[in-house]
Amino acid sequence: GAGVSQSPRYKVAKRGQDVALRCDPISGHVSLFWYQQALGQGPEFLTYFQNEAQLDKSGLPSDRFFAERPEGSVSTLKIQRTQQEDSAVYLCASSEDREPYNEQFFGPGTRLTVL
Amino acid sequence: KQEVTQIPAALSVPEGENLVLNCSFTDSAIYNLQWFRQDPGKGLTSLLLIQSSQREQTSGRLNASLDKSSGRSTLYIAASQPGDSATYLCAVRHNAGNMLTFGGGTRLMVKP
Numbered sequence: 001g002a003g004v005s006q007s008p009r010y011k012v013a014k015r016g017q018d019v020a021l022r023c024d025p026i027s028g029h030v031s032l033f034w035y036q037q038a039l040g041q042g043p044e045f046l047t048y049f050q051n052e053a054q055l056d057k058s059g060l061p062s063d064r065f066f067a068e069r070p071e072g073s074v075s076t077l078k079i080q081r082t083q084q085e086d087s088a089v090y091l092c093a094s095s096e097d098r099e100p101y102n103e104q105f106f107g108p109g110t111r112l113t114v115l
Numbered sequence: 116k117q118e119v120t121q122i123p124a125a126l127s128v129p130e131g132e133n134l135v136l137n138c139s140f141t142d143s144a145i146y147n148l149q150w151f152r153q154d155p156g157k158g159l160t161s162l163l164l165i166q167s168s169q170r171e172q173t174s175g176r177l178n179a180s181l182d183k184s185s186g187r188s189t190l191y192i193a194a195s196q197p198g199d200s201a202t203y204l205c206a207v208r209h210n211a212g213n214m215l216t217f218g219g220g221t222r223l224m225v226k227p
Binding site for chain 2: 103
């Protein structure tokens, strides 16, 4: 079956531009997560949705970062006024999140480069 | 705050060797632990998930163990192959939240 998909796979932005990254979770998965992975490091949590509700946004690094999942399926991570330190791979994951099916499945990521 | 550490950061072995990757975490109140594989420029592939009530999980040549009380997990890879070359990440899910906290990964190179 189809896994988690993300688009675009690569994005180059000039400093100050706004970007929008899309995540299509596995169909029927209730939970959706966004992570940020800097080069050579493990992913770090950004935000979590259960259906359309954003239950945890404690990992968002600044108010320039905004995520939504209006219909409880597709999610968009938006970064306003991008800065060079925003350059990273942005990973999306989804999960059924019901016992015992609480494994998180990851998409291929979007590599963002801010010039 | 949960912290996850993986040792070693990098490992190079000849083909055929059995090897152990280590993961430690500071807060033993975990819900589960996942081991992932990441190939260069790719996303994460889930290898094994161990629930907090379990001691180990096996899949093919992979065996992962969990010792909650000591805050440790190991990933054992038997008869390593060049195709096993990748970065291996462990991640814990805390009881209090749904997010995963990742270690920094172990970069494995298996030489033919």
